[in-house]
Amino acid sequence: LSPQLDCGGRKLRLDRPRIMGIVNVTPDSFSDGGEHASVDAAVAHGLQLVAEGADLLDIGGESTRPGSTPVPLEEELRRVIPVIERLARETGVPISVDTFKPEVMRAAVAAGAGMINDIHALRQPGALDAAAALGVPVVLMHMQGEPGSMQDTPHYDDVVGQVHRFLTERLLVAEMAGIARRNLVIDPGFGFGKTTEHNLILLARLERFLDLGVPMLAGLSRKRSIGELTGRDRPGDRLAGSVAAHLIAAQRGAKLLRVHDVAATVDALKVWAAVDAVPALRVDA
Numbered sequence: 001l002s003p004q005l006d007c008g009g010r011k012l013r014l015d016r017p018r019i020m021g022i023v024n025v026t027p028d029s030f031s032d033g034g035e036h037a038s039v040d041a042a043v044a045h046g047l048q049l050v051a052e053g054a055d056l057l058d059i060g061g062e063s064t065r066p067g068s069t070p071v072p073l074e075e076e077l078r079r080v081i082p083v084i085e086r087l088a089r090e091t092g093v094p095i096s097v098d099t100f101k102p103e104v105m106r107a108a109v110a111a112g113a114g115m116i117n118d119i120h121a122l123r124q125p126g127a128l129d130a131a132a133a134l135g136v137p138v139v140l141m142h143m144q145g146e147p148g149s150m151q152d153t154p155h156y157d158d159v160v161g162q163v164h165r166f167l168t169e170r171l172l173v174a175e176m177a178g179i180a181r182r183n184l185v186i187d188p189g190f191g192f193g194k195t196t197e198h199n200l201i202l203l204a205r206l207e208r209f210l211d212l213g214v215p216m217l218a219g220l221s222r223k224r225s226i227g228e229l230t231g232r233d234r235p236g237d238r239l240a241g242s243v244a245a246h247l248i249a250a251q252r253g254a255k256l257l258r259v260h261d262v263a264a265t266v267d268a269l270k271v272w273a274a275v276d277a278v279p280a281l282r283v284d285a
């Protein structure tokens with residue numbers, strides 16, 4: 001039977017790469033509508049991404065881009081819980097919560113989230129126990145350092161080897177805490193304490209992580225490295241580079257792609273799937 005994730009009752013089949021649409025619930029800096037406006041905007045955006053073909057949504061209330069500042073617990077809850085409640089009600093796709101705080105994990109699953117996306121790979125105090133108790137799939141991502149300073153001077157002797165070792169250890173720790181292996185997803189964490197060269201090596205050698213035996217998530221959407229490679233300084237101009245990177249990630253084994261631009265990525269995967277479906281030439285013919 002083909003692998004799948006049971007996200008709190010909502011099944012996510014992994015017979016082919018699936019698209020995780022990004023929903024950031026950050027203050028709507030344009031309107032003075034405050035929290036309410038950003039919740040409404042986030043819900044509308046999530047519905048739009050599902051309409052474009054997103055197989056699941058990732059809801060985050062705290063930006064973790066390089067140099068970002070932490071968001072207090074109460075603030076994060078005020079942002080993401082209403083959005084998760086409404087999207088879980090108004091769509092049928094699994095909802096992932098992008099958080100590393102155990103309290104947010106618990107509240108999010110209670111509100112209808114069926115997956116946890118933890119950029120700290122359950123290293124925060126209480127996170128392992130929370131994830132084990134909640135019984136939903138968890139994404140374990142590699143990050144070197146912290147978002148505030150991780151891009152200052154990223155250094156590795158062997159980036160693939162070190163990321164592989166980290167993910168191996170986090171999988172072991174998660175299983176020892178009682179999290180079933182069928183609920184574990186790994187992620188090399190593109191851009192989290194990596195130079196563009198490190199990101200390129202990780203993408204080129206992505207198949208190296210398949211021996212861990214669990215689904216892999218890749219997220220390169222609109223990231224700085226894509227901008228550097230294409231000379232696109234504005235994130236909004238990084239669509240083609242992002243689609244190319246995610247197609248490569250899918251071809252090299254990623255089963256979950258975390259993207260902003262769902263429709264474009266859906267189209268790229270459709271073209272690849274069609275070509276992939278053409279029978280190979282019989283070499284012994």
Ligand SMILES: Cn1cnc2c(O)nc(N)nc21
Nearest residue numbers: 098139141187189190218219
């Ligand atoms: C929240 N977030 C931003 N980038 C990400 C990535 O590449 N992977 C995961 N799992 N989460 C991410």
